[in-house]
Structures are given as structure tokens and as C-alpha cells.
Amino acid sequence: MEIDFMDSQIKGVSTGTTILAVTFNGGVIIGSDSRASIGGYYVSSKTINKLIQVHDRIFCCIAGSLADAQAVTKAAKFQISFHSIQMESPPLVKAAASVLKELCYNNKEELQAGFITAGWDRKKGPQVYTVALGGMLLSQPFTIGGSGSTYIYGYADAKYKPDMSREECLQFATNALALAMGRDNVSGGVAHLVVITEEGVEHVVIPGDKLPKFHDE
Amino acid sequence: MSSIGTGYDLSASTFSPDGRVFQVEYAMKAVENSSTAIGIRCKDGVVFGVEKLILSKLYEQGSNKRIFNVDRHVGMAVAGLLADARSLSEVAREEASNFRSNYGHNIPLKYLSERVAMYVHAYTLYSAVRPFGCSFILGSYDQDDGPQLYMVDPSGISFGYWGCAIGKAKQAAKTEIEKLQMKDMTCRELVKEVAKIIYIVHDEVKDKAFELELSWVGEVTNGKHELVPKDIRVEAEKYAKVCTTTTSLLHGISVTWVQNNSTFKMGKKKQTLNISLLSMVK
Numbered sequence: 001m002e003i004d005f006m007d008s009q010i011k012g013v014s015t016g017t018t019i020l021a022v023t024f025n026g027g028v029i030i031g032s033d034s035r036a037s038i039g040g041y042y043v044s045s046k047t048i049n050k051l052i053q054v055h056d057r058i059f060c061c062i063a064g065s066l067a068d069a070q071a072v073t074k075a076a077k078f079q080i081s082f083h084s085i086q087m088e089s090p091p092l093v094k095a096a097a098s099v100l101k102e103l104c105y106n107n108k109e110e111l112q113a114g115f116i117t118a119g120w121d122r123k124k125g126p127q128v129y130t131v132a133l134g135g136m137l138l139s140q141p142f143t144i145g146g147s148g149s150t151y152i153y154g155y156a157d158a159k160y161k162p163d164m165s166r167e168e169c170l171q172f173a174t175n176a177l178a179l180a181m182g183r184d185n186v187s188g189g190v191a192h193l194v195v196i197t198e199e200g201v202e203h204v205v206i207p208g209d210k211l212p213k214f215h216d217e
Numbered sequence: 218m219s220s221i222g223t224g225y226d227l228s229a230s231t232f233s234p235d236g237r238v239f240q241v242e243y244a245m246k247a248v249e250n251s252s253t254a255i256g257i258r259c260k261d262g263v264v265f266g267v268e269k270l271i272l273s274k275l276y277e278q279g280s281n282k283r284i285f286n287v288d289r290h291v292g293m294a295v296a297g298l299l300a301d302a303r304s305l306s307e308v309a310r311e312e313a314s315n316f317r318s319n320y321g322h323n324i325p326l327k328y329l330s331e332r333v334a335m336y337v338h339a340y341t342l343y344s345a346v347r348p349f350g351c352s353f354i355l356g357s358y359d360q361d362d363g364p365q366l367y368m369v370d371p372s373g374i375s376f377g378y379w380g381c382a383i384g385k386a387k388q389a390a391k392t393e394i395e396k397l398q399m400k401d402m403t404c405r406e407l408v409k410e411v412a413k414i415i416y417i418v419h420d421e422v423k424d425k426a427f428e429l430e431l432s433w434v435g436e437v438t439n440g441k442h443e444l445v446p447k448d449i450r451v452e453a454e455k456y457a458k459v460c461t462t463t464t465s466l467l468h469g470i471s472v473t474w475v476q477n478n479s480t481f482k483m484g485k486k487k488q489t490l491n492i493s494l495l496s497m498v499k
Contacts, residue, residue: 083320086328087325087328091320092320092322094320094321094322095320095321095322097321098319098320098321098322099319099320101321102318102319122361123361137321
């Protein structure tokens with residue numbers, strides 16, 4: 001997902017992805033599509049992984065310039081790992097999100113990447129944090145991001161309920177991704193989902209043809 | 218327990234033949250020259266008490282503070298060279314501030330005390346600098362981790378405690394602290410006991426006037442470290458004065474009884490005791 005400066009001269013426009021994270025009763029689900037594109041004309045990868053594990057129970061999904069996002073998450077992963085060893089306890093999700101935020105804010109001139117951090121910690125349980133392009137940090141019960149997210153704001157706002165069960169939440173996230181990937185030309189491929197709870201981390205991959213179909217397809 | 222380390226005590230970068238670093242031990246002696254400070258952790262908070270000796274009648278009341286605020290939720294009580302302690306409190310403040318800036322939440326006390334202890338330890342490694350001549354007690358309260366109490370000494374070591382004392386009367390204070398069941402007490406009860414301990418260990422003969430500095434952090438203050446409010450402090454000091462005077466009176470009576478070995482005289486003293494006790498409580 002290299003930046004095509006013809007298309008995205010306005011700072012703040014996310015390019016080529018759909019990402020989301022939703023809390024449920026006892027955990028959080030983080031999900032993304034798997035398409036990497038160049039300028040919206042060419043799919044450079046159909047099966048890219050946008051869900052990066054920064055610690056045992058903390059994941060990050062990336063939007064924007066893939067190169068910038070990979071560099072930032074690599075640095076953040078190191079810092080969080082070191083911090084966790086020094087503290088002799090797993091890091092708080094807020095701490096991981098803050099590390100990302102510091103990197104984004106202090107280098108805002110050079111970077112064009114946004115993140116959604118989600119995870120579980122002993123103190124506050126399941127949490128979702130958005131780190132926007134310029135370095136804003138915001139905690140929300142659920143959040144969607146990337147270019148594909150614009151097509152599913154209505155669906156997400158209408159269908160989200162607090163304290164869902166794991167299955168309800170999985171259905172919600174899958175539907176949201178499917179709808180976004182169906183309308184956004186730069187989102188597609190397979191749906192990657194990760195379910196994070198106190199017990200552990202579970203990856204769910206839904207290939208394109210197994211995604212839920214909606215009546216207009 | 219003093220010993221002279223002739224020749225091996227000139228710099229912190231030298232060991233003695235029996236494996237001691239004398240400069241660090243001398244730094245700890247500097248702490249023992251200062252007046253006492255104690256910190257006690259109870260089930261819902263931490264209370265600090267400092268015996269602040271008044272060296273001049275011209276001092277403003279409340280000046281020369283020995284208890285510092287390191288972060289909103291962390292307090293620090295010091296003993297030893299005050300100038301060293303003040304500079305270390307700035308170091309602690311910077312650590313706490315940087316942590317919050319990087320990680321977005323309150324610094325856990327265990328981590329803060331380890332970082333400051335590491336800094337203190339660094340000054341015990343080189344001959345170009347001298348070790349810090351102060352010990353300090355750090356205390357904090359967090360909703361999830363509860364109350365925490367750590368002490369750092371000039372050698373750069375930090376331990377967690379339920380109760381600790383530093384300064385000239387630390388042995389006597391420790392004995393008094395060990396008598397308390399602090400795990401079952403609340404902050405309000407503990408404030409009075411801390412005041413009592415400071416009054417007990419204060420030496421009336423050698424050091425005349427002193428000001429009691431009390432501070433606390435816990436559920437009662439919503440996690441914020443602050444000086445104990447004036448009315449509670451006054452009540453605690455009254456309780457402390459009653460306890461210490463009663464103890465000394467009782468002590469006086471038992472001594473006289475043993476000396477005289479006569480029940481008549483004992484009866485008379487008992488009356489006097491009751492009257493004086495009543496007048497004090499009023």
C-alpha cells in the first residue's frame with residue numbers, strides 16, 4: 001500500500017484497507033481484510049496480514065502506508081517487550097497504545113499510518129484504542145478504520161451492542177468486514193479475525209468465498 | 218558499631234580487604250544523624266510521619282518540608298542530608314513524569330523505586346562523585362494494586378515494606394511499629410498510631426522542640442498523596458501526647474513503688490495519677 005500522492009494529497013485520508021476492533025463480554029475481536037494495493041489500480045498482495053501481535057494479549061491493526069506502519073509497529077513491539085520485562089508483568093493495553101501514539105505524534109511529519117490497538121489486560125480487561133494519523137489516542141468500545149470503514153459506519157452504529165457474547169461479536173465483525181470488502185475496491189481478499197481473551201488468542205481466517213453474502217451480490 | 222577503614226575509605230571506588238565500601242557506610246551514618254521518619258502501610262493506604270526538629274524559633278511553621286510529592290499518587294519521606302534528598306525527589310519526579318508521558322498511566326511504585334535506587338546506586342560506583350547521604354521512603358496507593366511502601370537507602374537498594382523507619386531513632390521506632398497490626402488497620406486509625414510513635418521516639422532531653430509532619434495517601438484521599446488535614450493532625454497529636462505522658466507517668470509510679478515498697482504511698486500516687494489523667498483528657 002504505497003502512497004499514490006495523486007490520489008491522497010489531503011492528509012488524513014486512509015488508503016486501501018478495512019480494519020476494526022470490537023469488545024465483547026470477556027474479550028475483544030480485532031479484524032481486517034487482506035488486500036494491499038498500489039494507488040487503487042493494482043492489487044500488490046491478496047493475502048497480506050494486517051494484524052500484528054505486539055505482545056501476548058495485545059494486537060495492532062494497521063492502515064495507511066504499509067512501509068510506515070511496519071516500521072512503527074516493529075519499533076513499538078520492541079519497546080513494549082522491553083517495558084514488559086522491566087515491569088515484570090504483562091503490559092497494559094493503554095501502555096502499548098501510548099507507545100504507538102508517541103511514535104506517531106513525534107514523527108507526524110514523516111509518517112502516514114494509523115492504528116487500532118486492541119487487547120486484554122488484568123487491570124481493565126478487554127479494551128480498544130484508536131491511534132489516528134497525527135497521533136491522537138482515543139479509547140472506545142469498538143472502532144472501525146481504513147478506507148473501507150466509510151461504507152460500514154451505518155451498519156456498525158446500528159448493529160453494535162455492548163456486552164455481546166463471543167459468537168454474536170464474531171458474527172458482527174465478519175458481517176462488517178464482508179460489507180466493507182464488498183463495496184470498497186481497495187479492500188478485499190480474506191477476512192482475518194483474532195479473538196483475544198484472558199485465556200488466549202485465537203485466529204479465525206475466512207476465505208473470500210466463505211464470507212456472508214448479502215442480497216445484492 | 219563504628220569502625221575506621223584507614224586508607225580504604227577515601228573513595229567509593231575502593232573495596233576494603235574485608236569486602237566493604239566504606240564511603241557507602243559513611244553515607245548511611247549521615248542518615249543516622251538526622252531526625253526520624255517513619256512510613257507504615259495499612260490495608261487501605263500509607264501514612265508517613267516525620268519528626269522535624271526545629272533548629273531556630275525564627276523558622277516559619279511548615280517550612281523545611283521533609284515529605285515531598287513525587288506524582289499525584291506517590292509521596293516521599295526523607296532522612297539524611299536534605300539537599301541530597303531534594304535533588305533525588307526531582308529525579309523521582311522526572312522518572313514518574315517520563316513514564317506517564319510514554320505509557321499513559323500512573324507509574325507503579327515498585328518500578329519507580331527500582332529506577333531511583335538504580336540512580337542512587339550509580340553514585341556509589343565512582344571516585345569522582347560521592348554517594349547520596351539520604352534514605353527515603355516512598356509510598357503510593359492504586360485502586361488495583363492497593364497501597365505500596367518502598368524504602369531506598371544510600372547503597373542503592375530498595376525493598377518493599379509494611380512498615381519502616383529511618384533516622385536516628387529508627388531502632389526504637391521499628392520496635393514500636395512491630396507492635397502494630399497494620400494489615401487490619403485503616404488510615405484514620407493509623408494516623409494516630411504514627412503520631413504516637415514519633416512522640417515516643419522523640420528524645421526530649423537532646424532535641425527540644427519538634428514539629429510533626431504527617432501525610433497520607435489511600436482510599437481516604439482517593440489515591441492522592443497529601444498532608445494530613447489540620448483537624449485530623451491536631452487530634453492525632455492530642456492522642457499521641459496522652460499516650461506518651463501516660464506511659465511516662467505509669468513508668469514513674471512503678472519506679473517509685475519499687476523504691477518505697479509501701480502500699481500507702483502507692484495509694485496516694487494513684488490518686489494523683491487519676492487527677493492528672495482527667496485534666497489531660499479534658
